[in-house]
Amino acid sequence: MVKSSAPSRERIVAGAADMISRRGLSATSIREMAKHAKAPLGSTYHYFPEGKQQLATEAVRFTGEWVARSLRKELEAGPAAGLRAFLALWRKIVVESDFHAGCPVLAVAIEEPPADEIPPALAAAAEVFEQWEDLLAASLRARGAGAEQAAQLATLIVAAVEGTVAMCRAKRSTEPLDRTAEQLQALIAAAIRD
Amino acid sequence: MVKSSAPSRERIVAGAADMISRRGLSATSIREMAKHAKAPLGSTYHYFPEGKQQLATEAVRFTGEWVARSLRKELEAGPAAGLRAFLALWRKIVVESDFHAGCPVLAVAIEEPPADEIPPALAAAAEVFEQWEDLLAASLRARGAGAEQAAQLATLIVAAVEGTVAMCRAKRSTEPLDRTAEQLQALIAAAIRD
DNA sequence: GGTAGACTATGACGGTTGTTATAGCCAGAG
DNA sequence: CTCTGGCTATAACAACCGTCATAGTCTACC
Numbered sequence: 051m052v053k054s055s056a057p058s059r060e061r062i063v064a065g066a067a068d069m070i071s072r073r074g075l076s077a078t079s080i081r082e083m084a085k086h087a088k089a090p091l092g093s094t095y096h097y098f099p100e101g102k103q104q105l106a107t108e109a110v111r112f113t114g115e116w117v118a119r120s121l122r123k124e125l126e127a128g129p130a131a132g133l134r135a136f137l138a139l140w141r142k143i144v145v146e147s148d149f150h151a152g153c154p155v156l157a158v159a160i161e162e163p164p165a166d167e168i169p170p171a172l173a174a175a176a177e178v179f180e181q182w183e184d185l186l187a188a189s190l191r192a193r194g195a196g197a198e199q200a201a202q203l204a205t206l207i208v209a210a211v212e213g214t215v216a217m218c219r220a221k222r223s224t225e226p227l228d229r230t231a232e233q234l235q236a237l238i239a240a241a242i243r244d
Numbered sequence: 245m246v247k248s249s250a251p252s253r254e255r256i257v258a259g260a261a262d263m264i265s266r267r268g269l270s271a272t273s274i275r276e277m278a279k280h281a282k283a284p285l286g287s288t289y290h291y292f293p294e295g296k297q298q299l300a301t302e303a304v305r306f307t308g309e310w311v312a313r314s315l316r317k318e319l320e321a322g323p324a325a326g327l328r329a330f331l332a333l334w335r336k337i338v339v340e341s342d343f344h345a346g347c348p349v350l351a352v353a354i355e356e357p358p359a360d361e362i363p364p365a366l367a368a369a370a371e372v373f374e375q376w377e378d379l380l381a382a383s384l385r386a387r388g389a390g391a392e393q394a395a396q397l398a399t400l401i402v403a404a405v406e407g408t409v410a411m412c413r414a415k416r417s418t419e420p421l422d423r424t425a426e427q428l429q430a431l432i433a434a435a436i437r438d
Numbered sequence: 439g440g441t442a443g444a445c446t447a448t449g450a451c452g453g454t455t456g457t458t459a460t461a462g463c464c465a466g467a468g
Numbered sequence: 469c470t471c472t473g474g475c476t477a478t479a480a481c482a483a484c485c486g487t488c489a490t491a492g493t494c495t496a497c498c
Binding site: 072073074076077150151152156157158159160161162163165168172175176179180201202203205206208209210211212213214216217219220221222226229230232233234237 | 266267268270271344345346350351352353354355356357359362366369370373374395396397399400402403404405406407408410411413414415416420423424426427428431
């Protein structure tokens with residue numbers, strides 16, 4: 051009966067997310083993901099019968115939910131605190147990886163889909179962005195920001211942080227993150243002051 | 245004597261930039277780049293003896309200079325006009341490619357470098373971001389913005405636009421670009437009003 | 439004890455990757 | 469005409485890719 055396959059499956063997903071955040075999706079092979087998670091190659095196709103696409107999709111959703119959890123918790127103290135947590139989270143990833151890792155959701159988002167259909171991993175990336183935006187926007191509205199303004203600012207925050215993380219990796223410096231943080235913080239302060 | 249190799253070499257670089265902006269660096273093979281530019285595979289190694297890295301580096305610099313040219317020109321009319329042009333430029337790429345293309349500089353920036361050295365293409369990406377930021381910051385300062393504020397805002401603009409373009413691709417919608425545009429425009433207006 | 443089913447081990451498949459080598463073409467210079 | 473040098477054509481190289489199939493192991497329940 052479903053003893054539920056130990057943490058093996060989850061280890062693969064988490065490892066895949068980390069790997070994709072460094073190398074991008076297409077540069078990450080299933081063999082490497084398996085090895086990185088100390089799982090046999092056969093297991094990946096056992097747990098993810100649809101292959102690489104499914105694994106990528108779950109990796110995206112995994113980080114999406116992981117970030118959303120942190121966001122939800124910190125946003126209880128208001129949008130400014132949420133922003134701080136959001137920024138700190140990505141700064142940690144960038145710094146601790148010595149500027150090698152970034153956001154796996156972004157990495158998947160910029161992979162070219164086949165001309166005719168939308169791969170599930172790309173759709174998942176879109177949903178994750180949307181979720182993060184919604185969390186931020188709701189928190190802004192709860193502090194008195196108008197609906198339009200809240201939506202725009204939430205999109206700006208997610209986009210800016212994603213872009214900034216990439217810039218930090220290229221420059222091998224956290225300075226872009228410092229600058230973006232300053233601007234975004236001021237923006238939130240102004241938006242909820244009404 | 246240096247008849248200068250026709251536009252063949254440049255066609256390869258431009259094609260490589262387009263291709264990288266869609267698929268990312270590692271998913272773009274030299275063979276495909278050659279075919280896309282209607283050049284023989286042998287020619288790519290003739291023009292770019294250092295191989296893929298060199299081609300990627302030149303592709304990054306190529307788009308960097310191309311965008312910078314547009315930016316420089318439109319910034320003569322002030323930061324607001326420059327921002328409008330910057331946004332319009334990326335919107336065009338995203339829309340005309342049916343959400344398949346993005347920014348090749350970002351694509352190169354998020355490729356993991358080997359642990360010990362910095363690949364030239366990544367360094368080029370950092371320089372390109374820096375150049376765009378400098379252009380915007382100088383224009384902001386020329387309109388009365390403080391040095392610190394100008395630098396922060398310039399970084400935010402570049403990062404936000406890069407991130408927004410990726411979000412548009414994932415969502416297959418230009419709405420994120422509309423929202424970011426609105427926010428960024430308001431920000432510039434406030435910054436140069438002093 | 440036996441049996442079902444979850445997991446692993448192994449190996450193969452056709453194809454593509456970056457790169458190099460070699461030989462050939464073909465315009466322009468002497 | 470010869471000859472040089474920029475460019476191309478073709479083939480090969482070892483390594484890797486995603487995926488699949490098969491046989492084996494191990495554990496949990498009857």
